Amino acid sequence: MSDEESGWHITESDPGVFTELLKTLGVPLIVDDLYSLDPSTLASLQPLHALIFLFKWVAPADSSEASVDYDDAFEGFFANQVVNNACATLAVLNGVCNIPGVGMGSELRGLVDFTTGMDPQTRGLAITSSEFLREAHNSLSPPSALSLADLDLGPRDKEDAYHFIVYTPVNGVLYELDGLKRSPVRHGVFPSTGEGWVALARDVIQKRIETYPPGSLHFNLQAIRTDPLPGLRRELEALQAGGHVNLAQQILRQISAEEDKRQRWAFENSLRRHNPLGLIHALLLGLAKAGGLEAATTGAKEKMKERIAKAREEAAKGKK
């Protein structure tokens, strides 16, 4: 099925988008950007349930298939990627649905139950056919009145080429869930003490990065984790009740930083859902009425000329 026929829109691979998706699915977890896998950063994000490794599909790493430990008898939730545009949502589902005791809304619960016992390919098809899921996924891209797909403007850039891999522990084993592989891949057991599975995940991810020629791999990391706010708020109350002013201050700062981030996400999500055409027109009309459109247009014409001149210069020089 082509992306156009599938009805799944391209979405941004942004923690704010994923967190909102989880909310729509009734899953009480959040997704955060992860800039570092060092122990203290990871410790500060616990409880941590899954890591999402997303990267641009450039020249594939030279990995010997023989050494890959597929678990064809995997009993948890694993779906193949059937529609490219759905890859992000699929990865989130593969990550979330293997978390023991995870809360989810009735629609997602119904979907998971419905696909029990299916092979990965069939489950992938079932997921992709879910109207509910598709709408949840699409709800964070702009309404199609101004969709590039409708106008057939040619290939979009980076978002198409992203691939997602989830690392998560299931029954004491670290698994790699890659929607383009036939089954989940086992990466071994991990100690139940100390850092536990995340230490093993760090090693696995690092080794993977090292298989690519330096500079060829463009990637991001995200973490699926328990929402820290309820816990922080409870802690704050307790500290305030106990008169621990300094510690309460520290917790308050953390809460404040977390709430700032959520507000930024809510702001960006409201823009993602919004068709900007009316706003763009209103701004230009308002600017014209304020007497500033002519000057702005003149400035824009200058910039256009500069762009054209620079492009010609670059073309003449030949790009390095």
Added chain:
Amino acid sequence: MATQTLLSFKAGRSFRREGSSFVDASPVKGSLELLRGDDELLHLLWKNRATGQVEDDLIIFPMEAQFLKVPHTAGRTYVLKFSSSNQRHFFWMQDLSDSRDAEYATHVNGYLADPEYDPSTAAGPASSSQQAGPSAPPAPSTAPAGVTEDQLAELRALVSQVSQEQTLSQPGQSYSSARICFYTKRVSEDLSLSDVLTPSNLRPLFSNPRLLTAVFPHLPPDLPVPPSAESIQRIIESPQFQAGVRSLDQALATGLLSGLVKSLGLPEEAGLGVGPFLTAISRQAEHDHHDESGQDSMQTD
């Protein structure tokens, strides 16, 4: 040379060790500087304070990047994050006190969004897309004899940086050459609405409350902040809005939007390109003005 320094503050870098996934916090004393170059473009430089050498020179187009505080870390780490690519550059504040960190970040973001940004009009540190928490500088402890407060603070910052910065790599990059963040696909040979809808160009509108209020109904209905000049400016500077403007630029370039522009009350020819679109809006504004003035009983077209 018409280079103008817009902003400068002490900052260090963290960069990738070649061939590995680790990023080392570099203890080298440096400064992050924003300049308007003689090419009229915004340059973000990192300069080595010991040698005076400029070691990083990034040219950044408006609204391409944001300077965000990295959460979950003890150090004062910020990341320069690009909206259309995976590029990430990490910096850490090297001023003795963190009391100006949020202010610097606000100004960096101001310039990144609009090179004409005026820092004296900045709304304050807790604005737009930053992780600013309430900032109270930590009380400096007494320095042991022979060590200055400055050195002690830098040592503390260094230790906390090194212990937390095992950041995974970002695309391997050469840090010694100037790099233009240039998206050849988007080099438009046509007029671009992105160049028209800049915060500085929109100032005449922002300073007119009556006209600005007319824009409010077109804002996202679930915007989590009240409508105001500030929230509109924040929207204009957002990657999401910018992407929408670029989409409209590309769509208008096809000349096929005659149907769509009618829904805005514009004539068909407004859909033929960016230039005709703007001309039609200009006429629409005059027309509305004649309608609104009321006194004049003359009919206009």
